[in-house]
Amino acid sequence: MPSVDQASEAMTAKGARGHGEVIISFENLSLSFGSKLILDNINLDVARGEFLCVIGPSGCGKTTMLRLLAGLLTPSAGQILYQGLPVSGPRPDVAVLFQDYVKALLPWRTVFGNVSLALEAAQVPRKLRRDKIMAHLELVGLADHAEKYPTQLSGGMQQRLQIARCLAQDPEVLLMDEPFGALDAMTRQALQDEMQELASVSGCTIFFVTHDLEEAVYLGDRVIGLLPHPGRVGREFEVNISRPRDQLTTPEKPEFLQLRHELYSFIKLVEHG
Amino acid sequence: MYMLHRFERPLWFLGSVLVALGFIGIWQIVASSGLVSNVFLPGPDRTFRALLAGLESGVLTGKFFSTVQHMFYGWFIASLIGISLGAIIGTSRMAQVYVAPSLELLRPLPASALVPVAIAFLGLSTSMVLFIIGFGALWPMLLSTIHGFTSVEPRLNEVSRILRLTKMQYIFKIALPNAMPDILAGMRLSLTVALILAVVGEMLSGQDGLGQWILASGRMFRSPDLFAGVILLGALGYMSATLLTWFEQWVLRWRNEG
Numbered sequence: 001m002p003s004v005d006q007a008s009e010a011m012t013a014k015g016a017r018g019h020g021e022v023i024i025s026f027e028n029l030s031l032s033f034g035s036k037l038i039l040d041n042i043n044l045d046v047a048r049g050e051f052l053c054v055i056g057p058s059g060c061g062k063t064t065m066l067r068l069l070a071g072l073l074t075p076s077a078g079q080i081l082y083q084g085l086p087v088s089g090p091r092p093d094v095a096v097l098f099q100d101y102v103k104a105l106l107p108w109r110t111v112f113g114n115v116s117l118a119l120e121a122a123q124v125p126r127k128l129r130r131d132k133i134m135a136h137l138e139l140v141g142l143a144d145h146a147e148k149y150p151t152q153l154s155g156g157m158q159q160r161l162q163i164a165r166c167l168a169q170d171p172e173v174l175l176m177d178e179p180f181g182a183l184d185a186m187t188r189q190a191l192q193d194e195m196q197e198l199a200s201v202s203g204c205t206i207f208f209v210t211h212d213l214e215e216a217v218y219l220g221d222r223v224i225g226l227l228p229h230p231g232r233v234g235r236e237f238e239v240n241i242s243r244p245r246d247q248l249t250t251p252e253k254p255e256f257l258q259l260r261h262e263l264y265s266f267i268k269l270v271e272h273g
Numbered sequence: 274m275y276m277l278h279r280f281e282r283p284l285w286f287l288g289s290v291l292v293a294l295g296f297i298g299i300w301q302i303v304a305s306s307g308l309v310s311n312v313f314l315p316g317p318d319r320t321f322r323a324l325l326a327g328l329e330s331g332v333l334t335g336k337f338f339s340t341v342q343h344m345f346y347g348w349f350i351a352s353l354i355g356i357s358l359g360a361i362i363g364t365s366r367m368a369q370v371y372v373a374p375s376l377e378l379l380r381p382l383p384a385s386a387l388v389p390v391a392i393a394f395l396g397l398s399t400s401m402v403l404f405i406i407g408f409g410a411l412w413p414m415l416l417s418t419i420h421g422f423t424s425v426e427p428r429l430n431e432v433s434r435i436l437r438l439t440k441m442q443y444i445f446k447i448a449l450p451n452a453m454p455d456i457l458a459g460m461r462l463s464l465t466v467a468l469i470l471a472v473v474g475e476m477l478s479g480q481d482g483l484g485q486w487i488l489a490s491g492r493m494f495r496s497p498d499l500f501a502g503v504i505l506l507g508a509l510g511y512m513s514a515t516l517l518t519w520f521e522q523w524v525l526r527w528r529n530e531g
């Protein structure tokens with residue numbers, strides 16, 4: 001991990017949560033497409049190692065926010081600081097997991113080859129690649145499928161493959177855009193638990209966009225609720241539920257039910273005025 | 274593509290052989306009946322005798338390989354130029370804006386329209402034949418390569434940006450494999466064009482080959498020799514297409530899995 005630089009230290013005072021230093025900071029960030037204001041004056045700090053979930057009605061700018069953070073878009077006003085420096089483009093230590101895994105994988109490469117792409121991009125010498133790739137495939141349970149092509153895998157396995165490719169970037173931050181939205185309930189729960197495990201093992205900071213309120217509470221340390229037209233931060237919800245969380249018992253806890261209730265009320269209010 | 278089952282394959286093969294034999298049978302009947310003078314239409318018997326004689330003496334074999342050479346070199350040059358130019362145009366917005374319109378102007382030109390120009394500059398030479406083949410075979414390659422390079426899934430372009438692939442990495446790891454099905458389709462088309470233009474080029478220039486052989490045999494009313502040449506041309510077209518199919522199945526094996 002890079003040493004704490006002074007800029008982020010200065011940021012800490014501004015309102016990072018708990019123990020962590022601020023790694024990402026949205027500062028008066030606005031974005032317009034043409035004359036249409038999409039995101040309006042967003043201020044938000046993300047602590048290193050935090051699991052941050054972002055919810056909000058469809059079209060409120062969640063994906064746009066993630067793309068700005070990934071360096072795929074440039075702000076119209078304000079800025080995003082990453083470890084104290086303005087984001088000016090994609091970075092090797094920021095990985096993005098897309099919802100549409102079918103489109104995000106290379107159909108002409110095997111499972112092994114798809115993970116390899118991240119290492120090739122980082123100029124990792126060929127000799128060192130094999131072990132790293134297999135280790136990452138092991139981590140997501142795909143080691144036995146290394147020689148298959150993506151089309152030969154189930155949806156859940158394809159998304160695991162994309163996760164493995166992201167991990168191969170050895171990221172500090174993982175941006176996920178409704179990653180499990182297209183999967184069936186059982187697979188989604190399994191992947192949520194794997195994600196929880198990976199997050200705690202890797203120590204990655206995670207920016208997780210979802211429209212599934214329960215998923216947000218189940219996974220997040222904090223949930224940000226966005227307001228639409230234009231997109232703004234509406235409310236923040238602290239999730240003080242002990243980890244590791246469990247698919248069976250966690251949703252029965254009073255804290256969980258309480259938060260779920262608040263999130264539903266928030267979304268209802270937003271959607272129906 | 275429709276996949277043949279394990280049992281259908283031999284049946285299908287047997288069927289096609291029977292059909293071919295049927296055609297040869299009809300050909301023999303028509304030729305023997307005297308409906309068409311056998312100065313123009315030799316029967317399969319005389320044709321195959323001429324074919325065997327030509328192959329044994331090595332004359333037809335030589336013509337065959339001359340045509341193979343013309344066709345292959347012309348096609349190869351066209352593929353090289355078509356794929357590299359297509360890759361450049363397909364990955365550069367500048368090239369698309371500035372070069373593409375001129376290409377649209379050149380593309381509808383039939384290769385035969387350029388024959389007089391080619392003869393004026395290159396004479397009745399092998400270079401002239403190769404130029405004509407290359408020009409005609411270039412377009413399917415070029416257009417399909419451009420299409421393949423510009424039809425990369427937008428999400429994959431984002432993945433490339435996120436992983437910060439260099440331009441070269443992007444071309445060789447993303448755009449080229451993505452264009453491969455299109456490129457192979459273009460290769461198939463241009464292979465046919467190359468064979469046709471090889472024959473036309475040989476007829477016009479008198480350069481050694483099956484085209485020149487067929488023309489000469491026709492002029493001398495040696496119709497069995499003429500038909501033998503045509504049969505070899507058919508065989509050449511069939512063999513080259515089959516080789517390309519094998520190559521295609523190997524390159525695109527990721528499509529056939531699962």
Ligand SMILES: Nc1ncnc2c1ncn2[C@@H]1O[C@H](COP(=O)(O)OP(=O)(O)O)[C@@H](O)[C@H]1O
Binds near residue numbers: 038056059064
């Ligand atoms: N490239 C674009 N050009 C113009 N408008 C866009 C573009 N991308 C997204 N938008 C608009 O921005 C708004 C936010 O979109 P998005 O961030 O995808 O929302 P969400 O992910 O929350 O559903 C939407 O109204 C959408 O129509």
Ligand SMILES: [Mg+2]
Binds near residue numbers: 062063064
């Ligand atoms: Mg979205």
